[in-house]
Amino acid sequence: MDYGKKVTASCPATVANLVCGFDILGMALNDPQDEIEMTLSDVPGIRISHTDGYALPSDPAQNVAGAALLDLMKEVQEPVGFDISITKHIKPGSGLGSSAASSAGAVVAANHLLGNRFSSKDLVRFAMAGEKVASGVKHADNITPCIMGGVTLIRSIFPLDIVQLSAPPLFVTVVHPQIEVRTSDARQILRKEVLLKDAIRQWGNIAGLVSGFLQKDYDLIGRSLEDVIIEPVRSMLIPGFDEVKSRSKEAGALGGGISGSGPSIFMLSRESETAIAIEVIMKEVFQSIGIDYKTYVTTLNTTGVKVKSEY
Incomplete structure (x- = not known):
């Protein structure tokens, strides 16, 4: 474990459903994007702060990024902690994947700090725990394009089956x-x-x-x-x-x-x-x-x- 290592993550907004594809289609956008700063700590637990004015919860279980990290940490054998600072440019409740940006950004950044031990599909699975906190449902149509980029199709949630689609310039x-x-x-x-x-x-x-x-x-x-x-x-x-x-x-x-x-x-x-x-x-x-x-x-x-x- 490289304790003390810090990373920053840029987390894109997403458009889910794409009109007819309710809960199964999504695309990532270049603007706007959230920013996450995360440090790997030898002090177990998750400590969350926000630099924006949205008054989002800092309790990991009530915070979408925290919930996603808690799900990831269940599969990490070593004791580990994360200090995370979130700056949101995607307004919560905008319909542009604000919760997905925090959830996805958190698990991608954590995975990087842990030596990229988890696959993209694993990260989608972890980040869905954050979406459940936000909406009460584990859906992946924002999470998947946020992590993988481009346009994605969620053929199935249980089991998770993701198809990345090519697309023309749009x-x-x-x-x-x-x-x-x-x-x-x-x-x-x-x-x-x-x-x-x-x-x-x-x-x-x-x-x-x-x-x-x-x-x-x-x-x-x-x-x-x-x-x-x-x-x-x-x-x-x-x-x-x-x-x-x-x-x-x-x-x-x-x-x-x-x-x-x-x-x-x-x-x-x-x-x-x-x-x-x-x-x-x-x-x-x-x-x-x-x-x-x-x-x-x-x-x-x-x-x-x-x-x-x-x-």
Whole structure:
């Protein structure tokens, strides 16, 4: 054990679901990103501090990064401790994978300090414990792209089966209305039963979207960015959603929808000029309805969490 060694980790935001792929599809973004600083200690336990103003819990069992580390430490034979400082640039409750960034960043940084003894699949499994703290459910659609980068498909949770998908170059425009939609609340309003005709249409869209990524077929990607099950319910929680989506598609967006459980909205574009024009539309919509917002124009992050050793 190299006690006293310190690393810093950059942890990307993620877009989960990708419209039709509820709980199974996700992609990593280059902006925004959280920052984690972690030191390996010979004093057992986890000590967490935050340098932001979000007043997140420092108790490891109640903190998403702490919960993920506790799960990892169950499989470490030697006595070990971690001192962790988190600076969040991904606002909690934004729908941009804030909890996943902390959970994934923590286990990737810890694994680096431990000599990379765990696989990516192991790290996803550990980080899912953090997602359970955040939403009450062990889901991996944000965790997996955050750790592995790019676009990922979760074929199965139990057992964990991850497929990393290739994708063509894409520009992503995001607006984060400054309202909060809790993931747990957004799950509670979902329908418990789905009509067979809706399920069939959704399966076709998921298969089409995956095929579009693999074949680098922008038109197929655009046609497949349709959700007939989740979005019609959750979009009611997000003022301005319908106008942003319709005007963005008129401006040339391939398509898009709710990022995770919201309230952020994302749109995919083939060219940067289109992505920038969509940002203008998003600003106009939320200025007109009087809701504060933050926007990002970014691209796919293909590396996932990046770790740098300090000494």
